[in-house]
Amino acid sequence: MIVYDTQLLENQVLIDEAQSLFKAGFISKEQAKEVETQLPELKQQKNILFRIALCLLGIVLYSSICGFASVLGLNLIDSNFTFFIYIYALIGFVGTEFFARQNIKGQGQDDTFIIGGQALLATAVGISSDGNGLLIAIIATIAACLTYLRYVKTISALIFAVSSAAIVIYGLFEMGSIGKLILPFAMMIYALGVYFICKKAIKKNPFSFYRKGLVWIKYFNLILFYVAGNYFVVRELSVVLLGNEIAPNSDITMAWFFYAFTILVPIVFLVNSLKQQNRAMLWIGLATTGFTIFTIRNYHHLLPTEVALTIGGLVLFAVAYFSIKKLKDKTSGITFQPDRFMNTSDFMHTEALLLTSQFGLKPEIAPEASPMEFGGGDFSGGGSGGSF
Numbered sequence: 001m002i003v004y005d006t007q008l009l010e011n012q013v014l015i016d017e018a019q020s021l022f023k024a025g026f027i028s029k030e031q032a033k034e035v036e037t038q039l040p041e042l043k044q045q046k047n048i049l050f051r052i053a054l055c056l057l058g059i060v061l062y063s064s065i066c067g068f069a070s071v072l073g074l075n076l077i078d079s080n081f082t083f084f085i086y087i088y089a090l091i092g093f094v095g096t097e098f099f100a101r102q103n104i105k106g107q108g109q110d111d112t113f114i115i116g117g118q119a120l121l122a123t124a125v126g127i128s129s130d131g132n133g134l135l136i137a138i139i140a141t142i143a144a145c146l147t148y149l150r151y152v153k154t155i156s157a158l159i160f161a162v163s164s165a166a167i168v169i170y171g172l173f174e175m176g177s178i179g180k181l182i183l184p185f186a187m188m189i190y191a192l193g194v195y196f197i198c199k200k201a202i203k204k205n206p207f208s209f210y211r212k213g214l215v216w217i218k219y220f221n222l223i224l225f226y227v228a229g230n231y232f233v234v235r236e237l238s239v240v241l242l243g244n245e246i247a248p249n250s251d252i253t254m255a256w257f258f259y260a261f262t263i264l265v266p267i268v269f270l271v272n273s274l275k276q277q278n279r280a281m282l283w284i285g286l287a288t289t290g291f292t293i294f295t296i297r298n299y300h301h302l303l304p305t306e307v308a309l310t311i312g313g314l315v316l317f318a319v320a321y322f323s324i325k326k327l328k329d330k331t332s333g334i335t336f337q338p339d340r341f342m343n344t345s346d347f348m349h350t351e352a353l354l355l356t357s358q359f360g361l362k363p364e365i366a367p368e369a370s371p372m373e374f375g376g377g378d379f380s381g382g383g384s385g386g387s388f
Contacts, residue, residue, distance in 0.1 A: 004042065096114040133166070198215075
């Protein structure tokens with residue numbers, strides 16, 4: 001099923017790990033270089049700017065091939081437009097296969113072809129089915145799953161996560177009002193179930209090169225779990241999907257539950273992220289906390305905006321200050337010590353720049369050495385040596 005040599009994929013994981021250890025200071029540059037020398041790897045472009053440039057070049061190449069195919073069938077394209085979109089999608093998959101056969105993975109051009117192939121396939125299915133959302137989601141999910149298993153592309157894993165969630169949503173829409181009514185609860189259950197399945201699969205998966213995609217699917221569903229029960233989302237969707245008109249001084253059904261969910265879930269994310277020392281969950285917790293504040297402020301203006309921002313800033317400052325005081329001397333567990341796996345030099349340079357700009361500090365300049373030597377009586381009577 002996998003088009004690449006699995007050993008090369010495993011080697012790539014080891015090389016990436018070696019680079020991570022080198023940046024953290026655990027191994028030397030020579031040791032990291034030795035790992036790269038000893039392990040053959042796939043052809044990748046690790047410079048993001050070059051990769052973007054090659055991706056743009058891939059768009060030009062893809063468009064040119066599709067244009068050439070259109071010229072060949074110029075007499076048929078007007079009456080068989082949908083068929084040609086299928087052809088364009090097929091070109092994307094054939095191009096992906098071609099690059100994979102050359103051991104190219106993540107250079108930019110291959111990214112363009114695999115994304116274009118899946119997007120055009122979904123478009124063609126949508127035109128053929130008159131916009132049947134459920135059918136589009138099913139085909140997109142199958143295509144994304146197969147392409148991820150064969151080409152190990154993270155973008156395919158993300159497309160799989162989105163389209164599989166769309167299957168549940170459109171499936172509930174097919175049930176009518178009842179499906180729309182239970183949509184938040186069904187999506188919460190679905191997202192939580194996929195999260196734990198991915199969590200278990202990451203531990204038991206024998207192929208380490210599939211781990212990254214599973215991690216992205218896991219965290220996507222963690223975000224989906226919060227969004228599905230967020231009060232703002234549920235209230236606005238109830239208006240759009242069910243046509244409910246919410247009168248002044250009234251609220252949606254089970255509003256207390258969705259309010260509690262909106263407030264408590266980010267707290268659970270933050271607490272678990274600190275317990276598990278999980279940085280990704282910490283960022284998700286912080287993002288959902290911000291969205292929770294937005295949700296509450298959108299419907300309840302307890303304080304003027306400037307007062308609320310001032311109080312919030314003071315609270316955040318107090319939490320940060322006392323947390324630093326408490327954790328600065330700890331060397332294990334939850335600590336304020338710098339993470340060796342993160343490059344903090346940029347922050348240090350930023351701090352120095354701010355100090356210079358705010359306080360007019362300048363780097364210390366060593367005084368120029370005096371041309372007059374003292375200490376041996378060699379010149380000008382400086383010293384008590386025997387010479388003049």
